[in-house]
Amino acid sequence: MTCREAIDVLADYLDGTMPPDVAAELARHLAECAPCLAYLATYRKTRELGTTAARVEMPEEMQVRLRRFLIDRLRAV
Amino acid sequence: MASLVSIRTPRRLPEIRGCRLRSLSTDDRSLLARAATGDASALEILMTRYSARVFRLAYGITRSAADAEEVAQDVFLQIVHKGAGFEGRAALGSWIYRITTNLSLNKRRGKRRELETSLDDLLPTYLPDGHRAGDRAFLVADWSRTPEHELLSDESRRILEAAIDRLPEHYRAVLVLKDVEELSNEEVAQIVGDTIAAVKTRLHRARMALREQLTRYLGAGA
Numbered sequence: 569m570t571c572r573e574a575i576d577v578l579a580d581y582l583d584g585t586m587p588p589d590v591a592a593e594l595a596r597h598l599a600e601c602a603p604c605l606a607y608l609a610t611y612r613k614t615r616e617l618g619t620t621a622a623r624v625e626m627p628e629e630m631q632v633r634l635r636r637f638l639i640d641r642l643r644a645v
Numbered sequence: 646m647a648s649l650v651s652i653r654t655p656r657r658l659p660e661i662r663g664c665r666l667r668s669l670s671t672d673d674r675s676l677l678a679r680a681a682t683g684d685a686s687a688l689e690i691l692m693t694r695y696s697a698r699v700f701r702l703a704y705g706i707t708r709s710a711a712d713a714e715e716v717a718q719d720v721f722l723q724i725v726h727k728g729a730g731f732e733g734r735a736a737l738g739s740w741i742y743r744i745t746t747n748l749s750l751n752k753r754r755g756k757r758r759e760l761e762t763s764l765d766d767l768l769p770t771y772l773p774d775g776h777r778a779g780d781r782a783f784l785v786a787d788w789s790r791t792p793e794h795e796l797l798s799d800e801s802r803r804i805l806e807a808a809i810d811r812l813p814e815h816y817r818a819v820l821v822l823k824d825v826e827e828l829s830n831e832e833v834a835q836i837v838g839d840t841i842a843a844v845k846t847r848l849h850r851a852r853m854a855l856r857e858q859l860t861r862y863l864g865a866g867a
Contacts, residue, residue: 570771570774570775570776571769571771571775571776571777572769572771572775572776572777573775575769575777575853576849578849579845579848579849579852580845583830601776602784602785603777603781603784603785604777605787606784606785606786606787607769607777607784607856609787609789609790610786610787610788610789610856610859610860610864611852611853611856612789613788613789613796614852614855614856614859615824615852617796617801617805617855617859618805618809618820618824618852618855619824619825621802621805621806621809622705622809622817622820622821622824622825623701623825624700624701624704624705624710625697625700625701626696626697626700626701626704626713626717627710630700630710630714630717631692631696633714634692634696634714634717634718634721635689635692637718638688638692638718638721638722638725639685639688641722641725642683642685642688642725643683
């Protein structure tokens, strides 16, 4: 397995959808490749940080406005 | 080294994913029909169940609270106007995510494209033999063990937010549906109307682009 092939399967690895034989090949590659080992660790951490940063909740006042807007529109129908 | 590279299959969450997009229930059907007749209490229940998800996805794609609010309004108006005719071949949640995605992408049309950059400059490069190319110190920089207070500092957060802003909107849609809403690749593909392979590629490229930008900032101190 080359670095390109290893990096190509990282999403499947994190998803837990990697076939065992590919997982074994990836393990062998990572055992010998410090850059890919660092890539895996930082890729995983990026997913964690990205999830937190991309998760933006609706402000409470907006929920109130949305509810009011929709009730008004229903009444107008 | 060996203990670091042992491959363990990460925990999957099929039950949670399954619950998120359950198939249309009698309760859902009844709520949609009641909302279509102007029943405010039915609409309230639908809003309580779905407004948070609608906003998260709309904001994730538009990256604007004002635009996301308008999208949320339009989504619930469509639920009122079209919900009674919803045939339930897909789960209600999936249908609502699809409306939200389409309206958000429409809202973005022609806006802020100058912020979005080509991902090609942010993806790993390789030597002809398939091994990674680049400065060795940069390649082995592992900032994943950086203390949380540094990873969550204002500056790190700003860089990450800017990196998300620069992703093409179709990539952000997939990133939010998969990583924030925790849907399966199959569910995301159904919502965005693309193949599973295309969804997986887009998600992987988005994560790699974010990783690259974080590494340029955090990797120097790793």
